[in-house]
Amino acid sequence: MLDKNGIAQRIAQEIQDGYYVNLGIGIPTLVANFVRDDINVEFQSENGILGMGPFPFDGEEDADLINAGKQTITALPGASFFDSAMSFGMIRGQHVDLTILGAMEVAENGDIANWKIPGKMVKGMGGAMDLVASAENIIVAMMHTNRAGESKLLKRCSLPLTGVGCVTKIVTELAVIQVTDKGFKLLERAPGVSVEDIKKATEGTLIVEGDIPEMKL
Numbered sequence: 150m151l152d153k154n155g156i157a158q159r160i161a162q163e164i165q166d167g168y169y170v171n172l173g174i175g176i177p178t179l180v181a182n183f184v185r186d187d188i189n190v191e192f193q194s195e196n197g198i199l200g201m202g203p204f205p206f207d208g209e210e211d212a213d214l215i216n217a218g219k220q221t222i223t224a225l226p227g228a229s230f231f232d233s234a235m236s237f238g239m240i241r242g243q244h245v246d247l248t249i250l251g252a253m254e255v256a257e258n259g260d261i262a263n264w265k266i267p268g269k270m271v272k273g274m275g276g277a278m279d280l281v282a283s284a285e286n287i288i289v290a291m292m293h294t295n296r297a298g299e300s301k302l303l304k305r306c307s308l309p310l311t312g313v314g315c316v317t318k319i320v321t322e323l324a325v326i327q328v329t330d331k332g333f334k335l336l337e338r339a340p341g342v343s344v345e346d347i348k349k350a351t352e353g354t355l356i357v358e359g360d361i362p363e364m365k366l
Contacts, residue, residue: 151322151339151364156290158183158366160249160320163288164190168246169239171195171280173263174218175251176290178204181222193245195276197236200228217276240279248284250277252291252316254306257332257353259316261289262308281312293321293350300352302326302333323347325364332356337364 151159157179164170164180166188172178182203184190192201194216201216202223210221224230239245252263264277281287294300302319319326324347325337332354338347338361348355 150342154179154182155339155366156320156322159325159364160288160290161185163318164188164247166190169193169199169244171240171245171248171284172201172216173248173250173277173280174216177249177251178216178218178220180249180290193236193239194222195233195236195240195280197231197233198222198224198228199231199239200225202228237276237279240276241283243283243285245280245284246286248280248287250280250287250289252289252301254301254303254308255289255291255316255319255328256303256306257328258330259314259328260306260310261287261312261316262306262310264309264311277311281315284315287312287316287318289316289319291319291321293323293347300350302351302353304353323350326355329356334358335361337362339364340366 153176156176161180161183164184169191171193181192191199193199194201196217202225205221205223214222214224216222252261254262316328323339323342327334327336334356340363344361
């Protein structure tokens with residue numbers, strides 16, 4: 150089973166040389182810490198940064214450098230800073246190759262719910278609606294179940310949707326899963342996790358074909 154860093158490390162393997170990548174709040178922000186040294190990647194944060202680096206070491210933080218989740222970050226050589234209009238122009242213009250988001254629920258058809266829990270005060274959906282509407286390659290980083298042990302990979306989302314039919318892949322502490330037109334297709338399982346464990350934790354349709362390999366981190 151993976152921890153949050155393990156999930157981020159596995160997702161980093163999906164990033165290819167030359168990609169422009171948007172990192173959402175939560176587990177996705179950790180992905181920048183695990184990108185291979187032999188590829189060039191431009192991380193974009195919707196608050197107006199292109200060329201975002203890994204988190205700073207303790208004592209080296211710059212309070213003026215933050216990501217969309219208000220966490221202090223680093224900027225790589227050549228990084229640029231711009232306003233929200235330019236940032237969302239990049240997103241809406243589909244100039245981002247990969248979007249990595251967190252989620253509270255994902256449905257087997259690729260619907261995502263990641264912005265609102267009924268009864269809790271929130272300021273709005275924010276940039277997530279632009280990201281899911283514009284991106285063609287969305288990977289979700291999330292925990293497979295909630296604190297009550299209930300599945301978050303569902304037949305149909307119960308929470309208000311952020312986007313419809315937009316998620317392509319999911320990485321959880323248990324598995325790597327592809328979203329297909331027939332449901333969740335199991336691609337890899339986390340170390341020490343069985344296919345049966347994943348089946349029990351998945352409410353939506355889970356497609357298992359042949360022997361499922363263990364993740365390599």
